Amino acid sequence: MSDVGWIGATLTAARPQAVSALMRYFRDLDLAEEAFQDASLRALKSWPKNGPPRNPAAWLILVGRNAALDGVRRRSRQQELPDEAEISDLEDAEDAMAQQLDEGHYRDDVLRLLFICCHPELPAVQQVALALRIVSGLSVTQIARAFLVSEAAMEQRITRAKARIAKTQASFETPNAIERAERLAAVAAMLYLVFNEGYSRGGEQGEAREQLCGEAIRLSRLLLKLYPAEPEILGLTALMLIQHARAGARFDADGSIILLEDQDRSLWNAEQIAEASALIDKAVRHRRPGAYQVQAAIAALHARAPSAAATDWVQIERLYATLERMEPSPVVTLNRAVAVSKTQGAEAALALLEPLAERLKGYFYFFGVKGALLLQLDRKAEAKAAFTQAISLATSPAEAAHIRMHLDRLSAESQ
Amino acid sequence: MLYAMLCYNDEDAVFSWSKAEDDAVMARLGEVHEKLVSARKMGPALRLMPTTAAVTLRKDSDPPLVLDGPFAETKEQLLGFYVIDCESLEDAIGVARDLAKANPGGAYEIRPIKVFLPGAELA
Numbered sequence: 001m002s003d004v005g006w007i008g009a010t011l012t013a014a015r016p017q018a019v020s021a022l023m024r025y026f027r028d029l030d031l032a033e034e035a036f037q038d039a040s041l042r043a044l045k046s047w048p049k050n051g052p053p054r055n056p057a058a059w060l061i062l063v064g065r066n067a068a069l070d071g072v073r074r075r076s077r078q079q080e081l082p083d084e085a086e087i088s089d090l091e092d093a094e095d096a097m098a099q100q101l102d103e104g105h106y107r108d109d110v111l112r113l114l115f116i117c118c119h120p121e122l123p124a125v126q127q128v129a130l131a132l133r134i135v136s137g138l139s140v141t142q143i144a145r146a147f148l149v150s151e152a153a154m155e156q157r158i159t160r161a162k163a164r165i166a167k168t169q170a171s172f173e174t175p176n177a178i179e180r181a182e183r184l185a186a187v188a189a190m191l192y193l194v195f196n197e198g199y200s201r202g203g204e205q206g207e208a209r210e211q212l213c214g215e216a217i218r219l220s221r222l223l224l225k226l227y228p229a230e231p232e233i234l235g236l237t238a239l240m241l242i243q244h245a246r247a248g249a250r251f252d253a254d255g256s257i258i259l260l261e262d263q264d265r266s267l268w269n270a271e272q273i274a275e276a277s278a279l280i281d282k283a284v285r286h287r288r289p290g291a292y293q294v295q296a297a298i299a300a301l302h303a304r305a306p307s308a309a310a311t312d313w314v315q316i317e318r319l320y321a322t323l324e325r326m327e328p329s330p331v332v333t334l335n336r337a338v339a340v341s342k343t344q345g346a347e348a349a350l351a352l353l354e355p356l357a358e359r360l361k362g363y364f365y366f367f368g369v370k371g372a373l374l375l376q377l378d379r380k381a382e383a384k385a386a387f388t389q390a391i392s393l394a395t396s397p398a399e400a401a402h403i404r405m406h407l408d409r410l411s412a413e414s415q
Numbered sequence: 416m417l418y419a420m421l422c423y424n425d426e427d428a429v430f431s432w433s434k435a436e437d438d439a440v441m442a443r444l445g446e447v448h449e450k451l452v453s454a455r456k457m458g459p460a461l462r463l464m465p466t467t468a469a470v471t472l473r474k475d476s477d478p479p480l481v482l483d484g485p486f487a488e489t490k491e492q493l494l495g496f497y498v499i500d501c502e503s504l505e506d507a508i509g510v511a512r513d514l515a516k517a518n519p520g521g522a523y524e525i526r527p528i529k530v531f532l533p534g535a536e537l538a
Contacts, residue, residue, distance in 0.1 A: 005436070006428070009428045009431055009432065010425065010428050012431055013425060013428040013431055214431075218427075218430070218431055221430065221467050222427070224467040225466065225467055225484075228483040228484035229483040229484075237467070271529055271530075274527065274529070275464050275465070275468055275527070278464060278504065279467070279468060281503060281504035281505075282468070282470060282504060285470075285481070285504070285505075
């Protein structure tokens, strides 16, 4: 890899840890970001000559901190004489810093930085954009492209989100066990949003989409390194890895959706599925089940089935029932209905769908599933009505195209 | 003399490589491997899953303790390793416990293997 290549990869990898430590020093997001930016520029000059430092995050924290202190000193010089004694000599400091990092003193910093992005007053989209900008360091252009909005609009959203969080005082105390658990849960939900933002984009914007999924997995892995014994973080990472493993098989050349049962399983990324399985095995040992673990287990049952026909639907139905008890939601029931259609038939599944109709009347998948079940029962007119409703609720051209295919087939048959 | 070569790098950086970057590195390594294997100089080589997939059996306590994550101490040194085909993580931990009974003290880090290259039967 070229110099710029490895330096870029190293800076990206070190960023969450470095920015969150700088954030604790300066207690100011903008200052922390500037300091990291400054340190990155110095790294681009220094690392090709001197080689990479032993611990890049420690190097960036120290250099960033010093650069920012220099800036403060320069500004104050215009008003009064500089106080040299305040600038400490930081020889050997990189080693000391590296040791602190090794000992995990900074894990709560990273969690805090991620948690700041999950501010409950921020709409989901802004949480995601903020995390991508601040924690991952994606450019506004990259984020705008992923969200299919103009750069100016995204810039404005991020500025507004930053202004909102600047008003709230982040706690710099070490969190207690309960606070830490709450933060982890909020951050996990936000990371899954980042992932789904990429996952649901479908065929369009392939690269930008890929990047969001990749970022969510990277940050989730980072969280897992900092909190290795959290079963839900293991579950979340596994869940995203399995869904991401199918990326290459989810769309055809025209960008239309290929359903799970029709996907070419040889295109699934076996290494990612294997890694996810290893993480699920670790999570299960804790005997503290949670929603991400259950969803990961469901995804793993699909991923491990050699063919669609060999899928263990009985077990999947059981897991959806467990998920329904943990986090009751009409969407989970809808998913259980799909499993029930495989184990008990379309009639039984439709009966489960009925009570959901009111709450899911604006949900594309509800009508897609309903149409498919009606079609299985040869109730063509009703199926057509459901598909027509689905099309009006589709959120992407790929979704609409998939339903269009059913409708076209129905009208071809009726001719 | 047989030599083991242990591979170290920053996993955060390596796991953020794009597929194209990763493939390019593996292709370059593949060329080197090929020469070594055809000369029957290269035995098994492997690429491990990230440390997040690891558990560690501390066998300096009785009974040995299973902890999540990689082996993270600096006061012990890497002295050897096994490659074992296991049904599950529980199975792997069971094997490690058996080994620990025979040889207490220190730790076993149990890490799944991502890529296994069998190599050649050595000359």
